Amino acid sequence: MRTTSTLSEPAVDLAADHPGASDPEYRARRDAIAEVGVAYRPGDPIPDVVYAPEEDALWALVSGELAAKHERYAVREYLEAAARLDLPRDRVPQLREVSGGLDALTGFRMRPVPGLVPTREFYGSLADRTFCSTQYVRHHSVPLYTPEPDVVHELVGHANMLASPSFADLYQLAGEASQRAETDAAHEFFSRVFWFSFEFGVAWEAGELRTYGAGLLSSFGELDAFRRAEIRDFDIVAMGTTPYDITVYQPLLFAGRSMTHVVDELGSFLSSYDDDRYLELVR
Numbered sequence: 001m002r003t004t005s006t007l008s009e010p011a012v013d014l015a016a017d018h019p020g021a022s023d024p025e026y027r028a029r030r031d032a033i034a035e036v037g038v039a040y041r042p043g044d045p046i047p048d049v050v051y052a053p054e055e056d057a058l059w060a061l062v063s064g065e066l067a068a069k070h071e072r073y074a075v076r077e078y079l080e081a082a083a084r085l086d087l088p089r090d091r092v093p094q095l096r097e098v099s100g101g102l103d104a105l106t107g108f109r110m111r112p113v114p115g116l117v118p119t120r121e122f123y124g125s126l127a128d129r130t131f132c133s134t135q136y137v138r139h140h141s142v143p144l145y146t147p148e149p150d151v152v153h154e155l156v157g158h159a160n161m162l163a164s165p166s167f168a169d170l171y172q173l174a175g176e177a178s179q180r181a182e183t184d185a186a187h188e189f190f191s192r193v194f195w196f197s198f199e200f201g202v203a204w205e206a207g208e209l210r211t212y213g214a215g216l217l218s219s220f221g222e223l224d225a226f227r228r229a230e231i232r233d234f235d236i237v238a239m240g241t242t243p244y245d246i247t248v249y250q251p252l253l254f255a256g257r258s259m260t261h262v263v264d265e266l267g268s269f270l271s272s273y274d275d276d277r278y279l280e281l282v283r
């Protein structure tokens with residue numbers, strides 16, 4: 001991502017079909033918010049972003065709609081963790097306060113970043129119990145959709161899950177596993193497991209399929225659709241070797257028998273994963 005801004009050229013690249021691509025006001029807003037992430041140095045206090053009333057209203061709408069769906073579709077561990085973190089519903093939370101709340105609950109902290117960061121940097125920071133988070137709000141023309149991880153995805157999806165002590169530990173283990181996966185092939189396998197669990201993982205609870213994945217938890221449309229996906233049993237090798245398309249509703253999901261099963265399986269995979277283990281798994 002380019003990080004310098006001139007009057008004629010926006011700093012944040014948006015694809016031509018991005019809902020905000022031809023909205024100059026939105027692009028200027030994205031650039032201004034990105035500057036906070038660019039200027040941030042780990043250890044500094046996180047500066048607040050002054051959100052516009054429309055941005056707060058968008059957060060209120062989306063987080064309220066998602067919370068209602070979570071009652072039906074999110075795993076109990078998520079609902080309990082979200083209740084403990086207790087994100088504000090009426091305005092966009094500041095990363096400073098989310099970081100403080102998480103630190104007190106599970107020792108995780110948030111780090112503002114301007115946009116997508118290189119994958120090894122994103123995963124690697126989890127080893128230090130640090131989550132790299134964007135702060136911008138999706139475009140107002142399609143409030144229930146975003147083509148990229150905005151503040152709703154980061155906080156409703158990931159931060160709420162990071163308020164669970166067992167999941168915070170799993171995120172850290174994921175960061176450590178990613179650092180031991182030095183070859184590109186081993187890292188790709190790890191990223192796919194991460195995708196099919198931390199982002200799109202599901203588990204059975206009292207005979208119902210529910211989700212603990214940030215991608216599903218933050219997606220208004222996909223929450224209503226994921227039970228119609230093809231559901232396979234939780235299987236690390238299948239997850240690590242199955243490709244995925246980020247632009248569509250996931251047609252295939254891997255379900256744990258319970259959240260205890262998910263935590264045990266992910267924990268044992270992540271704590272022993274490295275280049276050698278990768279070769280054993282795909283042999």
Ligand SMILES: [Fe+2]
Binds near residue numbers: 199
């Ligand atoms: Fe994510």
